[in-house]
Amino acid sequence: MHRIDTPTAQKDKFGQGKNGFTNGDPATGRRATDLNSDMWDAVQEEVCTVIEAAGIPLSKGEHTQLHAAIDRLIAEQVKTRLEKNQNGADIPNKPLFLQNVGLVDVLFKGDGRFLAGTFVSDAIDRTSIGARAA
Structure with a gap:
C-alpha cells in the first residue's frame, strides 16, 4: 500500500510524508488531485x-x-483464544505451556519433585509466599 504520489497530490496533508487528496481550488488555480x-x-x-x-x-x-x-x-x-474465566483450564498442552514460559525449572527441582509451599514470614495464616522442594 502507498499514499497518493501524483504531482497534484496534497503534500504532507496528514503529516510529514503523508500525502492526501485535494478537490482543487479554481480561484487559486490549484488542480484537483490526479488519480493514478x-x-x-x-x-x-x-x-x-x-x-x-x-x-x-x-x-x-x-x-x-x-x-x-x-x-x-x-x-x-x-475460536482459538483462551477464556479468562477458565483460568488456564483450557490450555491445550499445559506441559508445553509451562516449558514455553520458563516455569518448568521454577516448579520442579532437578529430581523432578514438585515444589511445595513454604511460607516465608507468616506460617500461621499462610499469607506470605515462598517455595521449597517437597
Missing part, C-alpha cells in the same frame, strides 16, 4: 487480499465482502 493506477491498484489489492484470505470469492455486484471477510477472519481467531 499505482495508487488504485494498491487499494484494490489490499482490499481483495483480505476478502480472499477469508475464503470469499470476489463478486462484482456484492458490496459487503470486505465486512464479511473481516467478520469471518475475526471469528476464526476467536
Whole structure:
C-alpha cells in the first residue's frame, strides 16, 4: 500500500510524508488531485487480499465482502483464544505451556519433585509466599 504520489497530490496533508487528496481550488488555480493506477491498484489489492484470505470469492455486484471477510477472519481467531474465566483450564498442552514460559525449572527441582509451599514470614495464616522442594 502507498499514499497518493501524483504531482497534484496534497503534500504532507496528514503529516510529514503523508500525502492526501485535494478537490482543487479554481480561484487559486490549484488542480484537483490526479488519480493514478499505482495508487488504485494498491487499494484494490489490499482490499481483495483480505476478502480472499477469508475464503470469499470476489463478486462484482456484492458490496459487503470486505465486512464479511473481516467478520469471518475475526471469528476464526476467536475460536482459538483462551477464556479468562477458565483460568488456564483450557490450555491445550499445559506441559508445553509451562516449558514455553520458563516455569518448568521454577516448579520442579532437578529430581523432578514438585515444589511445595513454604511460607516465608507468616506460617500461621499462610499469607506470605515462598517455595521449597517437597
